[in-house]
Amino acid sequence: MFAEVVPEPGGRFDAVLTYVIPEALRQRAAVGAQALVPLGKRLVPGFIVGLLDSPPEGVEQLKQIVDIPAGGLVLPRSIVALARWIAEHYICTLCQALRLALPSGATARIKRLVRLGEGAAAQRAAEERPEYGGLLDALSTGEEASLQTLTRRFPQIDVMTALDWLRARKAVKVREEITRAVTRARLDPLLEAALPVAEMRAEATRFARRSASQARVLIAAARAKRPVRASALAKRARSTRAAVAALLKRGLLRVRQEPAPQARKRRPFMFTLHEGAALREINQAVDQAEPRVFLLSGPPGSAPEQVWISAVEHAVSRGKQAIVLVPEISLAGPRLAHSADLREPWPGRRFGTGVALLHSGLPEGQRRQQWQRIESGEANVVIGARSAIFAPCPRIGLIVVDGEHDDSYKQEDAPRVNARDVAVERGRIEGCPVVLSSSAPSLESQHSAQQARYRALSLPARPGWQGPAVTVVDTRGSSPGTTCSAKLVLAVKRALDGGGRALLLMPRKGFSTALLCADCGQAAKCPNCDVCLTYHLAGRKLMCHHCGLSQPAPDSCPACGGTRLLLRGVGTQRVEEHIRRACPAARVLRLDADVGGKRQVVGKANVIISTGLVEATREISKVTLVGVISADTWLNRPDFRAAEVTFRFLMQAAARAAQAGRKGHLVIQTYQPDHYAIRAAAAGDCAAFYEVELAARREHAYPPFSAMAGLVVSARAQQRAEQVAKALAETIRAEERITLLGPIPAPLAKLKGRYRSQMLVLADDHEHLLRALRSATAGMPRNLGGVSVQVDVDPLSLV
DNA sequence: GATACATTTCGG
DNA sequence: CGAAATGTATCA
Numbered sequence: 072m073f074a075e076v077v078p079e080p081g082g083r084f085d086a087v088l089t090y091v092i093p094e095a096l097r098q099r100a101a102v103g104a105q106a107l108v109p110l111g112k113r114l115v116p117g118f119i120v121g122l123l124d125s126p127p128e129g130v131e132q133l134k135q136i137v138d139i140p141a142g143g144l145v146l147p148r149s150i151v152a153l154a155r156w157i158a159e160h161y162i163c164t165l166c167q168a169l170r171l172a173l174p175s176g177a178t179a180r181i182k183r184l185v186r187l188g189e190g191a192a193a194q195r196a197a198e199e200r201p202e203y204g205g206l207l208d209a210l211s212t213g214e215e216a217s218l219q220t221l222t223r224r225f226p227q228i229d230v231m232t233a234l235d236w237l238r239a240r241k242a243v244k245v246r247e248e249i250t251r252a253v254t255r256a257r258l259d260p261l262l263e264a265a266l267p268v269a270e271m272r273a274e275a276t277r278f279a280r281r282s283a284s285q286a287r288v289l290i291a292a293a294r295a296k297r298p299v300r301a302s303a304l305a306k307r308a309r310s311t312r313a314a315v316a317a318l319l320k321r322g323l324l325r326v327r328q329e330p331a332p333q334a335r336k337r338r339p340f341m342f343t344l345h346e347g348a349a350l351r352e353i354n355q356a357v358d359q360a361e362p363r364v365f366l367l368s369g370p371p372g373s374a375p376e377q378v379w380i381s382a383v384e385h386a387v388s389r390g391k392q393a394i395v396l397v398p399e400i401s402l403a404g405p406r407l408a409h410s411a412d413l414r415e416p417w418p419g420r421r422f423g424t425g426v427a428l429l430h431s432g433l434p435e436g437q438r439r440q441q442w443q444r445i446e447s448g449e450a451n452v453v454i455g456a457r458s459a460i461f462a463p464c465p466r467i468g469l470i471v472v473d474g475e476h477d478d479s480y481k482q483e484d485a486p487r488v489n490a491r492d493v494a495v496e497r498g499r500i501e502g503c504p505v506v507l508s509s510s511a512p513s514l515e516s517q518h519s520a521q522q523a524r525y526r527a528l529s530l531p532a533r534p535g536w537q538g539p540a541v542t543v544v545d546t547r548g549s550s551p552g553t554t555c556s557a558k559l560v561l562a563v564k565r566a567l568d569g570g571g572r573a574l575l576l577m578p579r580k581g582f583s584t585a586l587l588c589a590d591c592g593q594a595a596k597c598p599n600c601d602v603c604l605t606y607h608l609a610g611r612k613l614m615c616h617h618c619g620l621s622q623p624a625p626d627s628c629p630a631c632g633g634t635r636l637l638l639r640g641v642g643t644q645r646v647e648e649h650i651r652r653a654c655p656a657a658r659v660l661r662l663d664a665d666v667g668g669k670r671q672v673v674g675k676a677n678v679i680i681s682t683g684l685v686e687a688t689r690e691i692s693k694v695t696l697v698g699v700i701s702a703d704t705w706l707n708r709p710d711f712r713a714a715e716v717t718f719r720f721l722m723q724a725a726a727r728a729a730q731a732g733r734k735g736h737l738v739i740q741t742y743q744p745d746h747y748a749i750r751a752a753a754a755g756d757c758a759a760f761y762e763v764e765l766a767a768r769r770e771h772a773y774p775p776f777s778a779m780a781g782l783v784v785s786a787r788a789q790q791r792a793e794q795v796a797k798a799l800a801e802t803i804r805a806e807e808r809i810t811l812l813g814p815i816p817a818p819l820a821k822l823k824g825r826y827r828s829q830m831l832v833l834a835d836d837h838e839h840l841l842r843a844l845r846s847a848t849a850g851m852p853r854n855l856g857g858v859s860v861q862v863d864v865d866p867l868s869l870v
Numbered sequence: 871g872a873t874a875c876a877t878t879t880c881g882g
Numbered sequence: 883c884g885a886a887a888t889g890t891a892t893c894a
Contacts, residue, residue: 084893086893110871112893
């Protein structure tokens with residue numbers, strides 16, 4: 072038997088090599104298992120991605136697999152297949168793709184152990200290289216030291232090269248050992264005192280002599296009114312887990328049974344005819360195991376969550392598992408604290424003990440525990456952010472991507488996969504339906520639905536639902552210093568008078584600046600790309616992020632001849648001041664990204680100024696007015712998605728304004744009141760927006776009418792980066808059916824001491840795009856003088 | 871990514 | 883001229 076193995080010496084290595092499986096390891100050899108293999112002179116961990124009966128031709132001597140760690144993680148076959156697709160689609164190594172699917176820290180590692188070699192040789196080495204003296208001294212006891220500890224102890228020397236040099240002279244010996252990365256799922260049981268309070272105290276005084284640390288734990292346990300986690304108890308007593316464990320062993324503490332989160336009995340949800348029909352269609356696909364993709368669009372006032380929650384319940388009732396992906400922000404919110412605390416419509420409580428919750432904050436042990444629960448089938452429903460798409464479900468029957476348009480599904484670092492697209496592919500591989508749900512779907516998904524690749528399930532607003540009143544305030548002609556129009560101030564006053572709250576949305580800081588005309592509201596756009604130009608203070612230039620066009624900033628508006636040109640819509644600092652002055656009743660709170668810490672303060676405020684839509688919580692309830700200070704900030708992003716982002720943002724703002732139940736109010740201040748994104752959002756008309764936006768995308772051949780990739784070439788020397796980028800651009804331009812924009816200095820041209828040059832590749836479709844990129848990058852010398860090329864297929868942001 | 875081996879560079 | 887620095891191919 073032979074195994075195809077992807078060795079993993081760090082990730083960049085890209086090859087599938089064949090090894091002999093020794094008799095003793097046959098049992099454990101499986102596709103998806105981790106194996107330790109010799110590579111050159113080293114021993115490296117790797118993944119088995121295929122099993123063969125006969126050896127490949129043209130290889131003289133095959134090496135043997137050294138070990139397959141028992142109890143190591145084994146990726147399901149389907150995940151290995153998924154990784155192959157990812158490597159193809161995102162142009163990364165199979166190894167990188169496989170690593171995405173593993174919980175962090177689960178890979179086997181090689182530990183290097185160093186000990187002193189021949190004494191005479193060491194002596195000579197120390198004389199020749201006095202800087203290595205300390206290192207040799209440290210080894211002089213004759214004991215082994217790991218590479219890791221040496222690196223930590225001698226940060227001033229390059230331990231790797233030192234050891235090489237020393238080993239060549241027999242001054243040290245290096246041995247390799249496998250550290251099985253079988254991090255135990257660390258248990259953190261709920262504990263309580265085993266004896267009444269008085270007796271516990273008595274025990275504590277007895278312990279005071281022998282172990283002060285354990286005595287403190289006893290006192291803490293006696294004081295605790297309800298069961299405490301072992302880790303929390305240790306912390307409270309300023310003691311250690313070991314002390315807690317010792318007392319548990321002695322029977323002075325005992326484990327309290329975990330309260331099983333009970334699936335809450337829910338009121339039957341009354342589906343409308345539309346919703347019921349949508350649900351039936353999804354359920355049918357679940358039953359037939361059809362790999363269909365549903366685009367469930369539920370504008371404000373409809374109930375898409377209820378539909379997919381029911382579909383998940385249906386899948387579970389048929390003995391299948393379901394994966395539910397949610398945007399990062401939904402997990403980060405206060406809802407996450409304990410899965411048992413989850414409120415409706417969050418589905419956590421619905422499924423009781425059957426839920427496995429995955430998120431980035433999970434400690435390694437717990438992640439591992441969840442992995443096991445999913446793998447064994449104990450967990451029926453997996454809920455998590457993007458990485459949950461790799462959950463090792465053996466009986467998957469349904470995948471849901473909630474908020475499918477959300478940017479957080481895209482991985483920020485390489486390989487830059489989009490979990491939503493990975494979900495669709497996983498559905499295809501597994502033969503299970505995928506539900507993409509969104510209040511305002513991405514143009515890509517919308518287009519796929521129109522092309523009948525996806526099944527569109529559009530839910531209408533529920534009967535009785537009332538959208539907010541929308542006021543679009545034209546800020547053209549207002550004096551440049553004004554932040555809040557009279558209409559907005561009036562709306563705030565009204566909201567407060569009515570006992571409601573106002574949520575004012577400010578542009579996030581650090582957005583690039585567009586140049587716009589205060590009279591006609593037009594922002595300067597690139598004639599080639601139809602994208603807003605960014606203003607660069609240095610040299611007073613306007614630049615295009617797409618094609619690199621650079622022109623001097625005009626003194627007057629090219630559209631209307633007006634001379635009042637603004638760099639920003641409004642000043643960002645003055646809103647708070649303005650509101651305070653204008654409405655004495657206002658208790659203003661400026662809210663930054665993290666809400667968690669100061670709930671009390673939040674509860675008291677009645678005007679909240681924030682950069683993003685704050686989720687409704689107990690503290691921030693009754694928001695009856697949402698005010699968008701300057702919609703132009705979103706509209707003028709130097710990005711072909713600017714209109715889409717604006718439209719979605721305003722739709723969500725509208726939904727937020729209507730959430731409080733009674734009639735809400737949305738005020739949008741803008742220099743471009745006639746822009747289609749603003750008009751459509753104000754009217755709550757998705758169809759109108761998609762029609763205009765899709766036409767615009769088609770006209771400029773932007774996605775979804777083309778496939779796009781962003782390339783960033785970086786190097787230590789600016790010249791080098793530019794030179795390689797130019798050469799690469801030439802090769803790609805020569806490919807068929809390709810438009811290449813750039814290369815231009817990347818918006819953050821110098822980052823971490825490296826110069827970056829960026830270009831944008833547009834192709835008719837993914838096939839042509841990938842072909843061009845692959846042949847161009849394959850022709851490139853792999854690692855030319857520290858120049859690196861990063862590829863971002865289907866980029867979301869071009870900055 | 872690491873390593874062995876080939877090539878160029880640089881001080882003497 | 884030889885050691886050191888840099889480049890390049892290969893890993894089964």
